[in-house]
Amino acid sequence: MRKYHAPVWNEPIIMEMGHKGERGIAIPFIEEDIQKSTKDAKFYIPNKMIRKSPPNIPEISQPHILRHYLRLSQQTLGMALNIDLGMGTCTMKHSPLINEELVKSPYFAEIHPLQDENTTQGILEIIYKFNRYICEISGMDEFTFQPGGGALGIFTNACLIRKYHEMNNDLPERNEIITTLFSHPADAACPATAGFKIITLYPNSETGLPDIEALKAAVSKHTAGLMITNPEDTGIFNPMIDEFVKIIHEAGGLCAYDQANSNALFGITRAKEAGFDMCHFNIHKAFSSPHGCMGPACGAVGVRKELTEFLPVPIVTFDGSKYHLDNDRPNSIGKMREFMGNIETILRAYSWIMSMGPDGLRTVAETSIININYLIKKLTKIRGVTLAYPKQNIRLDQARFSLKELKDETSVGTDDVARRIVDFGVQEYFTSHHPWIVQEPFLPEPCETYSKEDIDYWAEIIRYTCEEARTNPETVKTAPHNQTIKKINTKALNDPNQWALTWRAYIKKKGKSKQEHLSP
């Protein structure tokens, strides 16, 4: 295995750096004539908007700033640095760099959302066309790209269900949303935020899937809808999904398909054929727009024709010669956020699906299915690792494993292994969403990006770590050892007194910093 050690710079917080009067670069002196004709910058700012005192930001020279941020980036195990296949549900695929060039291009970067639509026809065309393509991919009839993330997409779906029942004068009565325990937790949290009561279906302990009998017992005149992931966060596809949808429809509810886990479905199944009324995709996952801190994100929401009137505004329309922003939709649920959403994600996704084409998209799905099932073969050979719900013989995009046997044998659990694998230069894996009904879980997702060699190497790290749990458990339990930081006490995450989300809060809770100036 590769010998690895992360850089450790022990960088101070930038607020602790610099000296009074230190500056980035020297700006040239402005000649008197120019000064006179342009006036001081303050002149152009309305009085009410001028601060009484300057902001308390650090004064640092340019080389020191560069050093600081480069060091921080070196300490970050980024997507482009490692085999990032451990983060199940995240679809950590490689996003082609050429698409970053498009996003950085001034033709796109300098557009303002308040510009007259006559001057933004190009991007409106891309949004419109991408909308048609994603409708084809899902079978829905119209999409909105306004939601700025997956959870906001799911919340949008909850609001659409609410609006539908409100328009039918059914709302106070229809106040229950049904979801499953292995659906993303946002499928419960978002409708709860929208005012619904939540009923969760517990999975069958053999199949890992929700029982249809449980669904039948849950529906009633109060059923507003079903919000469900498929494949669920286990990688297992529910083959009865159309039956589930039918039962909800018969009870008078709507069905929303959380398609965050859609990477293995391109060209294979669609929301429409399963009977769903609406769905959402994470453009920053399966559609190859970078994820997480490299984001931003987009939870694209699509609906069938009967529900398009409720979509958030504006919608991009086309009259045969020109593209328009349609804001005149009286039954719209309104805005989920300002303007059009994070359109850079749409630009990247448009470019990506155009380069793939329909056959390429199908290959993406098939490759990701082959990759996870190959990884399953590798990992289940390791002593201490088991596959949850082993009677299900195939996984689609990801798979939930358990290290319970390892823990029983060695007392090294999944959180220990997750912390140890970073010592070999790969990202920590995702254990799984709570609750952990699969004990000591982990959830890798080797989407189409990763080669056989990548997967072999990653599986070898897991094998090595499980072996080490037997020979030297303390090393695993006290990991990481080769990383930028050491093991931290996660208890602080539950203690508001130890949080500091701003520098001001940090000073308040920890007292004035006495750190030496470490800038060099």
Next chain:
Amino acid sequence: MKKKLGLIVNPIAGMGGSVGLKGTDGKKTLSQAKQLGAIPRAHIRTTEAFKELSSIKNSIELYTYPHEMGEEQAKVCSYTPKILGSISKGKTTSLDTKNAAKDMLNHKVDLILFVGGDGTARDIYEVVGDKIPVLGVPAGVKIHSSSFAINPRAAGSLATKFLQGLIELREAEVMDIDEEAFRQNVLSAKLYGYLKVPHEEQMVQNVKIGSIPSQRETIESIAWEIISNMKEDYYIIGPGTTTKSILRKLNLEYSLLGVDIVYQKKLIASDINENQILKIIDGKKSKIVVTVIGGQGYLFGRGNQQISFKVIKKVGKDNIIIVASEDKIISLKGNPLLVDTNDEEINKMLKGYFRVTTGYRRSMMYRIA
């Protein structure tokens, strides 16, 4: 400062089980078990648990009782314990367990780790109540109480984390069955009370996961859900901290281990038996509020026999409200909820999927077998 850990080993725990005696309570049973060749296993289990404590060994001050009640095992594990009290070697009884618990309470230990079964848990509960944290290493025949860790190793690990200040406490049932009756094939389970035990959330905090509500918040939110939906019915409230949080929220007196009746948010009757319940609800609309008792998932027939099949029949299936924290449901590991009402027809009627209230406006579909 060093943490004080108390160790109480019930040396005979588990001996009855290996020879099919369903327990080891009572002198006669013990000698019978010994005659049948029963092997003590409490000691092995103690060593297993202590393996997990090795990382904090130097920051522990160990208190224990003489000889086979802890001293011997402590020394095997290379501890130099402070020995309290005295026993007559080879003839320990439940009184010794109680004395040990009392001495440890007086020495203000941070945690009592005991090795035994339900009987041992009961003895310790009788003395310490909820005054100090306690954790059971399962070694007995009967483990109905949820005050035990799932295995000795887990007990050691929980104790370590608790003494390091990394985890919190929860209330856990102390249950026991009448062994004598059980040998005659009559199962009579009783809920004795609640011990405070260290508790690690099933769901370990992960950076991708938001905050998880505490045990207390969950139980309160269940109470609010029931109260906000209260109708003009008689509410038969079964035993347990989850169910009784409803009465606590309504500022009513309650019997933690008994059955109470609430009507129009007022207490009508407290700690009543089957006949009294039947009398009160006669001809009235009523509801039953029950929770899952103990680790095995019993809903009726364990610790709440007052809510008999006659009561259930009268109230009706649709008027049964099951409340339990999501944690508790998950601790069943997918095994169904159980009922044992002494009436086959009622047992059959209750089969199938039920809605379990898990929080405010939250429920989960779960199966009764």
